[in-house]
């Protein structure tokens with residue numbers, strides 16, 4: 001029998017959903033201005049918040065970010081590297097694809113607890129200061145990457161953001177018990 005809940009739980013998105021951009025955009029190529037990305041993201045966020053409220057919207061962005069981080073890690077990263085090399089790879093790729101400038105401030109090898117920063121963040125750098133952290137998608141994205149690499153479930157919370165008046169976004173990552 002058709003089960004609607006089973007259907008809803010399945011991810012329709014996978015890395016292949018992105019399609020063959022190089023072939024599809026032979027003249028325009030893979031890049032576009034940040035404002036196009038932000039227009040898309042912030043108008044979707046606005047519409048979701050109007051319909052479902054802020055809390056649900058934040059949750060949706062975090063979950064979507066996590067799915068994205070999992071797919072990104074599985075398709076873009078060498079997961080067999082030792083920790084230091086893995087971090088170096090992650091920093092390089094964040095810079096190459098212009099997500100931001102990633103730094104690991106702390107990583108506790110025993111607990112898996114980490115503090116990460118992203119400078120010039122794709123989602124928030126340059127935004128008006130509202131006093132609220134806005135990088136919920138990044139929270140999920142980082143949690144997804146950490147989960148795939150460490151095989152542990154992570155919760156990532158942004159504690160500083162451009163939108164709270166900080167120059168970098170700072171994220172606290174914890175293994176979910």
Ligand SMILES: [Zn+2]
Pocket residue numbers: 121124133134135158160161162163168169
């Ligand atoms: Zn931020």
